[in-house]
Amino acid sequence: MSQNPAISIETRNLNLWYGSFQALNSISVRIPHGRITGLIGPSGCGKTTLLRCFNRINERFGNVTTAGEISILGQNIYDPGVSLIELRKSVGMVFQRPNPLPISVYENIVFGLRIHGERRALGRAALDEAVERALREVFLWDDLKDRLHTRATRLQLEQQQKLCIARLLPLKPEVILMDEPCSALDARGTHAVEELMQALTGQYTIVIVTHNMAQARRVTHECMFMLMGELLEHCPTRDMFVHPCHPKTAEYVEGRYG
Amino acid sequence: MRLSRKQLRAWSEKLIELAIRLCGISAIVFVFGIFFFVFREGAPFLAKIDLREFLFSDQWIPTSQTNPRYGVGALIVGSVSVTVLAMAIAVPFGVGAAIFLSEFCGPRAKEGLKITIELLAAIPSVVWGFIGLSVVSPLLIQVFHVPIGVNLFNGALLLALMSVPIIVSIGEDALKAVPDTYREAAVALGATRWQVVYRVLLPAAKNGLLAAVLLGVGRAIGETMAVLMATGHSIRIPHSLFDPIRTLTATIAAELGETSQGSEHYQVLFLIGLLLFLITFIVNLTADLVVKGIRRK
Ligand SMILES: Nc1ncnc2c1ncn2[C@@H]1O[C@H](COP(=O)(O)OP(=O)(O)O)[C@@H](O)[C@H]1O
Ligand SMILES: [Mg+2]
Numbered sequence: 001m002s003q004n005p006a007i008s009i010e011t012r013n014l015n016l017w018y019g020s021f022q023a024l025n026s027i028s029v030r031i032p033h034g035r036i037t038g039l040i041g042p043s044g045c046g047k048t049t050l051l052r053c054f055n056r057i058n059e060r061f062g063n064v065t066t067a068g069e070i071s072i073l074g075q076n077i078y079d080p081g082v083s084l085i086e087l088r089k090s091v092g093m094v095f096q097r098p099n100p101l102p103i104s105v106y107e108n109i110v111f112g113l114r115i116h117g118e119r120r121a122l123g124r125a126a127l128d129e130a131v132e133r134a135l136r137e138v139f140l141w142d143d144l145k146d147r148l149h150t151r152a153t154r155l156q157l158e159q160q161q162k163l164c165i166a167r168l169l170p171l172k173p174e175v176i177l178m179d180e181p182c183s184a185l186d187a188r189g190t191h192a193v194e195e196l197m198q199a200l201t202g203q204y205t206i207v208i209v210t211h212n213m214a215q216a217r218r219v220t221h222e223c224m225f226m227l228m229g230e231l232l233e234h235c236p237t238r239d240m241f242v243h244p245c246h247p248k249t250a251e252y253v254e255g256r257y258g
Numbered sequence: 259m260r261l262s263r264k265q266l267r268a269w270s271e272k273l274i275e276l277a278i279r280l281c282g283i284s285a286i287v288f289v290f291g292i293f294f295f296v297f298r299e300g301a302p303f304l305a306k307i308d309l310r311e312f313l314f315s316d317q318w319i320p321t322s323q324t325n326p327r328y329g330v331g332a333l334i335v336g337s338v339s340v341t342v343l344a345m346a347i348a349v350p351f352g353v354g355a356a357i358f359l360s361e362f363c364g365p366r367a368k369e370g371l372k373i374t375i376e377l378l379a380a381i382p383s384v385v386w387g388f389i390g391l392s393v394v395s396p397l398l399i400q401v402f403h404v405p406i407g408v409n410l411f412n413g414a415l416l417l418a419l420m421s422v423p424i425i426v427s428i429g430e431d432a433l434k435a436v437p438d439t440y441r442e443a444a445v446a447l448g449a450t451r452w453q454v455v456y457r458v459l460l461p462a463a464k465n466g467l468l469a470a471v472l473l474g475v476g477r478a479i480g481e482t483m484a485v486l487m488a489t490g491h492s493i494r495i496p497h498s499l500f501d502p503i504r505t506l507t508a509t510i511a512a513e514l515g516e517t518s519q520g521s522e523h524y525q526v527l528f529l530i531g532l533l534l535f536l537i538t539f540i541v542n543l544t545a546d547l548v549v550k551g552i553r554r555k
Contacts (some may be wrong), residue, residue, distance in 0.1 A: 035285070057442065057446055058443060060445065084448075085448045085449075085450065086448070087448075088445070088446055088447060089447075089448045092446070092447070093446040095439065095442070095446075096441070097439065099439040099440065099443045100443070101440055101443055101444065101458060102440065102461070102462050103461065111444070111447060111457070112447045112448065114457070114459065115447065115449045115450075115453045116448060150287065164443075167447070168447070171447070171448070174265060190539060199406035208456075239420075
């Protein structure tokens with residue numbers, strides 16, 4: 001691990017309210033580029049909320065107000081000049097429940113290319129190639145190469161979740177946000193997705209919310225511990241699990257509350 | 259004393275159950291009763307006519323003393339053309355409004371619009387007929403310089419307005435039934451709202467939207483009073499949008515009162531009723547199957 005990695009996401013004094021309820025309280029954090037950063041903490045502490053700030057998808061709900069700053073790759077994403085479409089192109093998201101669109105596997109993967117209308121990427125051959133590359137990257141090509149035109153919602157959950165990761169890749173994102181990506185999967189599926197995440201490190205900055213301490217230990221390089229909307233601790237994963245700074249963190253990672 | 263009260267309760271329970279059951283069954287009884295009645299009145303004539311001539315001839319001269327002819331071809335064309343044209347107008351508006359209601363407008367505007375649309379559905383068809391005669395007709399003559407304002411286009415316009423509320427409310431339900439996770443997935447990939455609509459929602463809700471359109475068709479094809487008043491009531495195969503036409507329904511409404519019970523003319527009118535029954539039955543059944551198709555998924 002290098003000592004001073006480039007910063008991918010940086011927040012300064014980030015506050016967020018749902019109506020009058022404050023869900024994030026003055027979060028300042030720097031997330032390194034090309035690593036896997038874990039986001040842990042008890043239910044309702046604001047993990048999902050923080051993650052959903054990074055692609056501004058929180059704003060789908062009308063009652064959200066945000067204050068503070070988030071920069072992704074040096075660009076303040078709340079700048080009026082920032083295009084939400086471009087932001088979401090470079091910051092992909094994987095949801096808790098696999099949510100492939102009710103169209104074919106093939107169309108799911110090229111969906112991003114189609115909506116971003118990259119003319120030169122829309123030729124048949126280019127699309128075929130993008131599909132193959134994305135599926136190979138998530139280790140699904142051998143399983144699905146003969147079923148590219150089946151409905152994606154008919155796949156096994158594990159395959160669906162991998163497909164949800166695969167469909168981000170043709171857009172060449174910088175950051176991939178994952179909100180408990182394995183909570184709907186069995187042990188085998190969890191293992192497969194973890195392997196996939198490890199294969200993707202280096203190229204992509206991955207931020208993953210997880211409830212599973214073992215998973216956080218296995219796959220993340222750094223961990224952030226949140227409690228009641230505040231960021232209590234952020235350090236290399238090994239430190240957090242071996243000698244956490246904050247007593248609350250220690251109690252949580254040892255499983256005394258959840 | 260105790261026991262009898264218990265018995266009383268058990269009895270009244272049974273009685274209520276029976277009443278409810280009767281209510282449920284009565285719906286079926288009525289439908290079959292009506293069908294049977296219409297069939298009984300029209301059936302004797304089925305044996306007498308050449309079915310091909312009945313369906314395809316455009317000669318409808320039922321009152322001729324010497325050689326009455328009963329061809330409903332022109333009437334079928336009239337009904338179908340006014341319905342198709344009405345749908346060509348109503349579907350874009352209805353589906354567009356459903357999309358607007360479910361995806362684009364705020365909760366306040368939504369309430370207001372829904373109430374207005376329900377009001378539109380509550381206008382009696384004879385009032386629509388009035389509007390066709392006294393508002394649309396002069397307007398058509400003025401704008402398009404056509405000789406007759408009561409015509410195919412006029413009727414289709416009214417039918418469109420009458421079926422839009424159905425299309426909107428069923429269509430909105432269909433769009434609402436699309437899981438929000440689909441929208442979120444597309445938005446997270448950078449789709450604009452419009453892209454979400456036509457790339458995700460329309461394909462996902464297409465069965466429900468089709469059912470909405472079919473129910474609109476059912477509404478339009480069965481409508482009588484408005485088309486009787488606004489289409490010109492003249493038997494011919496239309497060659498332009500502004501030709502007057504006559505529909506199956508309007509023919510029954512206009513002529514049944516003047517026939518003597520049991521006469522050929524009377525029986526033919528019931529046969530037309532049977533034909534309408536068949537058409538709406540098929541349309542509704544299709545809509546039903548389509549909706550069931552959605553539920554199964
Ligand atoms: N859309 C919303 N509207 C109102 N409150 C919300 C909304 N989403 C989350 N919250 C609240 O914000 C807090 C943080 O939620 P969340 O970020 O989902 O927690 P976590 O993912 O850590 O379990 C919770 O108290 C939750 O009730
Ligand atoms: Mg959560």
